[in-house]
Amino acid sequence: MNHRWLALLLCLAPLSAQHSDTSLKNPFQTPDDRARGDAFFRSQCASCHGVDGKGGASGPNLSTGNFRHASNDEGLFRVITKGVAGTSMPGFSMNGREIWQIVAFIRSLSAGRDSAVTGDARAGEQLFRANRCLNCHWLNGAGSSRGLDLGRIGQRLTPAEMRNALVDPSAEVAPEYWIWQATTKDGKSLRGSRLNEDTFSLQIMDDTGRLRSVAKADLRQQSLDHRSPMPSFRDKLNDQQLNDIVSFLATLKGDAK
């Protein structure tokens, strides 16, 4: 065979594999399976991952539908049976059926996310752009990095959570989105998102979107504002418009556009 053609075929092979999901599907997904999985989860997993699966003392949140070490059911099965090296996550020696039932339960934690979507996604996309959401947010190669990347927001939040975030963005703000403000010893004001911190320094993204480290020794004072920098759309959009935007956001699940 012509070597040039062989090289081209070898390059294409992984690409075509990405487009056909050949991973194992969970054979145990009935309500009974999920109930059994719930019982196993409470006894074996909840100590670390939390009673509601939303994260605990040492285990991450499993209710978002996004997983650090698995991209599909087969991956979840592998993580549960093998564990994750370098973390507290051990491998479990349960039988295959029990493992699949846990996978079914974990999947149920993020299921039903589209059920409350009643708006017009196309109208919602127009509203999304008209309200300049990309001034702060990033979506499919455009916008700003200051706000949350919305590329997978339809997987991360339920429609109800998205609607709440639009009308009352400061109701429940994760610490990583709190607004950090400080004054340096030479009188300069600093503002941004606190990305990391240790005894000597902070790592922030400032209001211009620049990543920088700040030495605590150079600061006169600093504070954290627990409110979200996102404005409320409670009085700016009516019910239908909110539903439309939520419908649009619910379509954003990480697929390239």
Added chain:
Amino acid sequence: MKRVVFLIGIALAAQDANWTTYHGSYASTHHSALTQITPANAKNLELKWTFQAQSLEKFEVTPLVIDGVMYITEAPNTVVALDAATGREFWIYEHKNPEVTYPCCGKINRGLAIRENTLFMGTLDGKLLAIDAITGQLRWETTVVDFKEGYALTHAPLIIKDKVLMGTAGGELGIRGFLAAYDAKTGKEVWRFKTIPEPGEPGHDTWQNDAWKHGGGPIWLTGSYDPVLNLTYWGVGNAGPDWNAKVRPGDNLYTSSVIALDADTGKLKWHFQFTPHDEWDWDAVQTPVLVDRQWRGRPRKLMLWANRNGFFYLIDRATGEFLQGTPFVKLDWAKGLDDKGRPVRVPGKVPSPQGTVIYPGVQGGTNWFAPSYSPKTDLFYLNVWDDYSSIYFAWDQEYERGKWYAGGGIKADVQSTRRDRLARRDPKSGYGAVRALNPSTGAKVWEYKMTDVSEGGIVTTAGNVLFSGNREGHFFALDAANGSLLWNVYLGGQTAASPMTFLVNGKQRVTIAVGHTLYTFGLRE
């Protein structure tokens, strides 16, 4: 006579130059007599060598150093002999564990013991190994326990005379803990002390029903030894199930206790239970620090113990008498201790189905990482987790062999390992500090406050320098007298180990495991 003194001097010098046990000495003070590094020159510390582990598991080892050779374990059960001057490997011995083992909290190992050119290591699959320290060849292997019941051997063994002492983890998997002694030459078991008494044994009346059968009481940190009293001291872990304590009424001896055993027979001499009927997973798995000093006007053989439950204890280690207990972090589960050292509990501060906020959190005010006592400063040093809570949940759970048996769950802003950036939690949800306590009063003398909590142990030296590392990625030296920062280096990984110091080619070195790398520092020459 002069010759005798001279020989004793050499023996002491060799002991000071080496680090021969996990805790550095039988008294487990994590204090070295070395003096080359001082507060005046610590700023001249520099990296001498590194060793990169192949394993991605947590690196919790404290090395041994014997006459220029360093011995470490790499998780889960690989032994490596290194040139202590350069970090170059002499040999590697790898123990193959089965694919599924039962460690609660990572496939880790904390270290080795050595006796007459033989190294000893416990394994995740329940075995005790003896390995030739010169060749790296296996000398013998003995099965300590059926690991499929939920057991795992993670701590460094302790050598006493001709015996190797080994305990077992598994407090979250419904085990019954024990400490066992093995003949160092043959691996034959000599004695075994069960941390949960059986029917007919003293202490069994602190259990009801059949709860004792899966009552926990693991031992997962190396103990101490007093050669004069011939007593060995070990901390015993939590009762099982951890949080659903209604199924195990009673004090649940000897969980969350310190036990003092005759080193020759394994017979119990005394015990002291820090947390009777532990409902919070506050293992008494801290280092028993043995100190001879004055207390209330007369010399006492003391044991200093900063417990996971938030109290700092003074105990007479000859008799087990409780002398004093004082809180060293914020706690709200007890009003104090009575005159016997028993906690006066606050009603309602127990795990519940809906969740109960309790201080300290599940990792406790401190934990397994080593504290230190310096006779130079007469201070007790430890890493604390302060102003830190967890939400504790309890629910019913049936025991199943080899499965998680905690009877509840935990939620906390402060994670038990370095999993997330600190920005993902409220800084007000807890902080870490290296704290120096007056052993007589428990009062804070100074502290070096850190933003994040730490799983790093401490070593102090006769040069009046304190070394420790933290979760943030820093390894640092403090002035042991006042806590001022002398030197700091950012190493970019979590410290979950205790540092040690030694001499090689006449030069003082300090070694710490951080992230997946072993770092050795010394003074610039």
